Amino acid sequence: MSCSMLGIINATTEFDTFQTLTAHRTLASLPFAGRYRLIDFMLSNMVNSGITNVAIFTGQEVRSLMDHLESGKQWDLGRKRDGLFVFSPEGNSEIERFGSFAHFANNMTYFKRSKQQYVVVANCYTVGTLDFCKILDRHLETGADITEVVHNGEPLQTYILSKKLLLSLFEQYKEQRYYNIFDVVHDNRHTLQINRYEWTGYITNIDCLHSYYQSSLDLLQPTVWEQVFTNDEPILTKVKDEPPTKYKKGSKVRNSIIANGCMIEGEVENSIIFRAVKIGKGAIIRNSIIMQKCQIEENCVLDGVILDKDAIVGNGIQMTGTTEAPLVVEKGSVQRGVAHS
Structure with a gap:
């Protein structure tokens, strides 16, 4: 089934387990696999799934990320209609207190102007290939309110839901103390139907120094490399002209x-x-x-x-x-x- 989706990447997440690697850059712009940045993987997954309207919500330190993304042209998102949008917080006090919902809600106009019916909300640090069209199809088949993507039962901090539901969550997040969609999914007080979609292909979260190091060297295994970098679903990145090695x-x-x-x-x-x-x-x-x-x-x-x-x-x-x-x-x-x- 083909339905329009709006892509949201939450690039505000930071971990204090990377030592100096994230002292001068966001986690989203952390270099990976020789020529990529971490955000390239989720951004490419969205583009490969036919998503043409992507918003990236960032924290305060965004220079390296903005230098990498530029206009979004490398991902075919430098468009007159839809395209790539980057939203930085006006201040960090409310973001720290209320999490990503506060950041989203401060940019409500963007959501209201978008024409897409469904929304993919994803993190910036997952490495692997995800087909959001397949996940959306399952979401619609099950009639779920929110579909959470998991791998081996562990949440990937990636969700599909209707834009209408997302907007309603914005309106009540302070009262219900929902900082982000993860809080909604794992709260037993609501009556929402939550479906979990198990992704069976190779996928990994880069959430600490050890996972960054190990996942990087795992790419040296042909079986892993072939699952991450495929001809049909390429991982796109900023092009830099360099001579051969x-x-x-x-x-x-x-x-x-x-x-x-x-x-x-x-x-x-x-x-x-x-x-x-x-x-x-x-x-x-x-x-x-x-x-x-x-x-x-x-x-x-x-x-x-x-x-x-x-x-x-x-x-x-x-x-x-x-x-x-x-x-x-x-x-x-x-x-x-x-x-x-």
Whole structure:
């Protein structure tokens, strides 16, 4: 069944478990898989499901997110009618108190002007492929008021409901103490019919440093990669023109994702290397995530490390983390003359 849907992405969620990775960016704009941001996955799922009207509700720190999204053209949302809309809060006191419903309600005009009958409300940190057309079909078949998407029984903070019901929830959220749809779904006081849709494909929530690190390295498994990145439902992102990666004589790369624009002279194994990274001669990178424009000089050894953007690791430095506690190196930092573990 084909019905119009309005897409809402709640990008206000932040966790304090990412160390410095989210100190200067929102969770939604956290780099992932070599060339993407976390928000790309849910945004692409909506576009691939035929949704042409998407609103992103953000927190206060949005510079990196706005730089990434621009006009929405990369997702075919740079439109004269509908398209991509970004709403930032006017102040944070009410948002902190009442959650996303307060943020939504402050932009009631947007909802009233939209022509879509149903609404998908989703988070910004789920990685995987979701077909919202299938979920909407089930929602209509069951006659549910709200359909909650779950995976292995665990909520994905993603819902489908009618816009009429959503607007009515806005009007009573303070009185009923509903901060968001999750509160509504898991409250036994109302008489709403709640349906749960079990999504059986690969899906994961990036809600802590460990899940970010592990889910990133899981992509090195072909069975996982093929479920996340499909030809029929591509994950779209901001395009950046970079030359192909250059592999110098003596370099070795095994079981890794290497983005474009890199210069590889050393060895890379079981790692994810973002755009425009330079890895010097004799350097060894294992089980690590190296973000955009990092420079790793000669004879370094990095194992179990997350290197944020623009970091520099000097000659001969050794840095070691673990699967449970990867070592995080802050954006733009310079590491010289001492080993870390």
